[in-house]
Amino acid sequence: MKKLLTNNLVQLILRVLSSLVGLILLLMGLGFLILPEVFAINLFIEPTRAVGINSLRGDLGALFLGMSFFCLLAILSSYRRLLLIPIVFLALVVTGRLVSYVIDDNPIVLVSSLISELVFLSILTLSLVSFSFNSDSKNNLPTLKTLFNKKFIISTIVIILLVIVALTGQRQLGTFLWNRLAGKQMQQNRISNLPDGLHVGLAGTGSPMPDAKRKGVCTFVLAGKKLFIVDSGPGSTLNLELMQVPLSKIEAVLITHLHSDHIGGLGELMLKAWATGARTKPLKIFGPKGVDIMVKGFNQAYSVDAEFRFAHHGDAVTPMEGHGGLPQTIEGFDENRAAVVYQSDDVKVIAFLVDHQPVKPALGFRFDYKGRSVVISGDTLPNESLRYHSKNVDLLFHEALQPKMLRILNRAAINNGRKVIAHVTSDILTYHTFPEEAARIARDADVHHLVFHHLIPPIPVAILNSAFIGDSKKYYDGPITVGVEGMLFSLLPNTKKILKEWFL
Numbered sequence: 161m162k163k164l165l166t167n168n169l170v171q172l173i174l175r176v177l178s179s180l181v182g183l184i185l186l187l188m189g190l191g192f193l194i195l196p197e198v199f200a201i202n203l204f205i206e207p208t209r210a211v212g213i214n215s216l217r218g219d220l221g222a223l224f225l226g227m228s229f230f231c232l233l234a235i236l237s238s239y240r241r242l243l244l245i246p247i248v249f250l251a252l253v254v255t256g257r258l259v260s261y262v263i264d265d266n267p268i269v270l271v272s273s274l275i276s277e278l279v280f281l282s283i284l285t286l287s288l289v290s291f292s293f294n295s296d297s298k299n300n301l302p303t304l305k306t307l308f309n310k311k312f313i314i315s316t317i318v319i320i321l322l323v324i325v326a327l328t329g330q331r332q333l334g335t336f337l338w339n340r341l342a343g344k345q346m347q348q349n350r351i352s353n354l355p356d357g358l359h360v361g362l363a364g365t366g367s368p369m370p371d372a373k374r375k376g377v378c379t380f381v382l383a384g385k386k387l388f389i390v391d392s393g394p395g396s397t398l399n400l401e402l403m404q405v406p407l408s409k410i411e412a413v414l415i416t417h418l419h420s421d422h423i424g425g426l427g428e429l430m431l432k433a434w435a436t437g438a439r440t441k442p443l444k445i446f447g448p449k450g451v452d453i454m455v456k457g458f459n460q461a462y463s464v465d466a467e468f469r470f471a472h473h474g475d476a477v478t479p480m481e482g483h484g485g486l487p488q489t490i491e492g493f494d495e496n497r498a499a500v501v502y503q504s505d506d507v508k509v510i511a512f513l514v515d516h517q518p519v520k521p522a523l524g525f526r527f528d529y530k531g532r533s534v535v536i537s538g539d540t541l542p543n544e545s546l547r548y549h550s551k552n553v554d555l556l557f558h559e560a561l562q563p564k565m566l567r568i569l570n571r572a573a574i575n576n577g578r579k580v581i582a583h584v585t586s587d588i589l590t591y592h593t594f595p596e597e598a599a600r601i602a603r604d605a606d607v608h609h610l611v612f613h614h615l616i617p618p619i620p621v622a623i624l625n626s627a628f629i630g631d632s633k634k635y636y637d638g639p640i641t642v643g644v645e646g647m648l649f650s651l652l653p654n655t656k657k658i659l660k661e662w663f664l
């Protein structure tokens with residue numbers, strides 16, 4: 161090894177590779193400094209507006225620029241020991257990423273970043289080791305004068321000037337990016353390109369309580385070519401669009417019950433389904449008794465808007481015969497408290513009664529497609545009908561209310577004199593399922609994977625996932641996922657696998 165690393169050619173290659181690492185780190189640093197949000201998207205970092213952008217430019221810019229500074233300084237001078245600084249930082253970055261893979265329930269989407277960092281780390285470490293064998297290496301610490309030689313100072317001044325030009329040309333940069341982004345968005349059609357199978361995506365996982373990241377509850381199911389939307393909570397239609405769900409191709413919307421957190425987005429959903437695809441038939445809205453009153457109300461509320469849009473766009477975009485929704489009340493439940501809602505080719509959808517008193521009836525849905533199956537619980541107390549219809553399903557999407565967290569909220573409301581909120585946070589304890597109860601149902605029904613998809617309270621950060629799940633893992637030893645907007649689960653026929661992807 162020592163012989164290899166002291167070979168002149170190997171040393172030259174390591175020097176070139178280390179320079180490349182330094183330049184890539186420099187580009188990353190400049191990227192975070194000049195276009196913080198663009199570089200953040202690639203690393204799945206979501207800045208919180210101005211404050212977040214400040215940290216991206218500052219903290220992440222500094223991390224990459226600092227590593228690049230010492231990396232290039234080490235290569236350009238003869239003091240290769242300075243490579244130890246970027247090596248320590250890269251080792252810490254890799255450690256943090258590995259810790260995250262172990263404790264966070266994340267899809268491994270950043271493997272390519274981890275691999276790049278490991279490659280960088282190896283190159284710099286080998287370069288450092290190789291140089292330490294070299295008799296020409298300088299062991300004493302360099303003086304400032306030898307480090308900041310002419311070459312280095314000129315390079316630094318050029319980079320600073322480039323940054324100033326880039327920061328003053330925000331308008332041109334923005335226009336350039338917008339051109340690229342618009343083209344990219346129009347090309348993409350991720351949902352339509354999915355392979356044949358049963359796919360379930362989360363477009364909303366929140367509850368009536370506000371949360372900056374979570375929208376009202378909404379789940380889409382793509383069974384083969386048939387697209388269904390289950391519930392349409394406030395704001396969720398925007399997420400469906402961001403996930404590139406082709407709204408104009410919706411086969412039917414299925415409503416579990418008529419609480420506002422499950423229907424507040426329906427007006428927008430019906431409008432977008434109509435106006436983004438020039439639908440010529442109204443959207444079918446299946447739901448429990450009362451669905452006709454609700455849909456009629458939405459149709460009426462959006463009727464004036466529909467006329468404006470028709471006057472503006474005409475038949476090419478908004479043919480009037482396709483406007484609004486067509487309600488279909490789900491009735492005729494059999495002895496198993498179930499009714500078939502849809503059956504065609506390989507797709508079967510049933511509705512079953514659940515227990516959400518005083519909301520009556522309240523429904524859950526089961527989807528079957530080519531041997532794969534999914535249940536969506538709706539809002540419910542633990543009940544036998546749900547357990548019965550979830551038997552052996554691949555995925556159970558269950559609502560969950562975490563009582564300990566809710567009691568803390570309740571106490572906070574009482575302490576702050578918020579009487580109505582205190583009342584509500586106490587009342588709702590009696591008509592939802594606790595995570596542990598959902599886990600028992602998943603166990604008893606031999607469900608393969610349990611997903612909490614309607615969270616009460618809507619937890620804002622992943623560090624709370626474990627507290628939300630509580631003791632669920634004591635009762636159910638299958639995988640448990642705390643749902644987040646953008647998650648997509650895929651069940652392909654003839655396999656037992658449950659694939660998880662990230663669409664936001």
Ligand SMILES: [Zn+2]
Pocket residue numbers: 367377419421422539614
């Ligand atoms: Zn609800």
Ligand SMILES: [Zn+2]
Pocket residue numbers: 417419516519539
């Ligand atoms: Zn409800």
